[in-house]
Amino acid sequence: MKPALWNTLYSLAELGASQRPVKISTTQLARVIHSSQQTASRQLIQLEKTGLVERHFNVNGGWIRITENGMDELRRVYLNLKTVMEGATPTLKLEGTVFQGLQEGAYYVGQKGYRRQFTEKLGFDPYPGTLNIRLRSKADFQTRKELEAYPAILIEGFGNEHRSFGPLRCYRVTINGQVQGALMTIQRTHYDSSVVELIAPVKLREKLNLKDGDKVVVEAFISGEMPPHRT
Amino acid sequence: MKPALWNTLYSLAELGASQRPVKISTTQLARVIHSSQQTASRQLIQLEKTGLVERHFNVNGGWIRITENGMDELRRVYLNLKTVMEGATPTLKLEGTVFQGLQEGAYYVGQKGYRRQFTEKLGFDPYPGTLNIRLRSKADFQTRKELEAYPAILIEGFGNEHRSFGPLRCYRVTINGQVQGALMTIQRTHYDSSVVELIAPVKLREKLNLKDGDKVVVEAFISGEMPPHRT
DNA sequence: ATTACTAATATCCGAGTAG
């Protein structure tokens, strides 16, 4: 079904033609769908031909009613939008304070083996460095546990001649509602579970004007499925 | 906003781009929206230009996310469809049995002063005759009272040199779920309030194969507003 | 692999108008 045709059907529904026949001329309908009388006429013909609306005429013009099939077309879109709007991916909010880490983030993030995967799986090449966040409240510890129960974006470990690098689990996040990035849980971290590390395509300390001790709000998006990527 | 563009935005939402960036190539998107890669590309450019989606690129292709403005566009349609689907015009169901009237229906309905108005306000030229229905249950009496509390389609009274004809109140109905017609309450009827009369563009007794004593279900549509008609 | 440009083509739209 052509989008323009669907749009006309939708407009008719707005005019009340879903419940009862509506008396409307092609000229009036044309105004509603922002087209000419001729186009309105043609669209009605097509909608009728495909059984999505019924019409009958008298001398003054036509009466139009959306059929059950027509309502099905609208309902299909409605239900999908409902899923999008209401069944929205749940988000988890974490709050924490910025602190100076051991400055080793840059070393890790800068590794080619990680960077290639970040770019491929997260969609950005991270600024070489991590922002360390310490969670303060019990509630935030709890939320972090909950977050980790959800499927993560997995960054595989790898090794070079000198040493090996462990796997990472990432979650997409929005930081302070402004910057899109990712939250990482490094397995072999020096920090306990009250710490999370953030990466982003930009230097977060600069972009968000952060100093040690500043509060940061991290909103994590949980996806039931992995983002599509080439296999 | 062009319907085709809205459709692309909607498809992106279906793909999950409302919550997080989605990795999808123009070729993949083209398959979803049933178009060519070139059209998908062009539509994305337009959506980005109008601030409805955000994109960023890496060597393998682009990542796409619907912006707040984009979500607003989808939400507008969603809420309208919700009204259409759920806030649907309330319907009242009446059940009654067919009985032979005084055969005067044809005389009344056939009057030019009525017919002209039926055609104009109901959208059909009624078969010259009415189907008389007697309500049986208390619940149906109740429902009839309720129905009469709603605004009706008013057929004005008129007179000729010989006599005068009273005003009618009509409601749009579907009879036995099959025929669209109208329920009339004639003010100066011989019958008490347990009787309603139905008109339709066809002879109901024939079309629905009805005999005296048969049960008939009448579903009345209540419209807060009158159907649009020329003033 | 991608995205997106240009040019050729297909489709759609609306002015004019008949019935």
Add this chain to the structure above:
DNA sequence: TCTACTCGGATATTAGTAA
């Protein structure tokens, strides 16, 4: 008035292709 036809011009789409 109304609907809906024809037809030429406008718009959108795709093929071919560069980067």
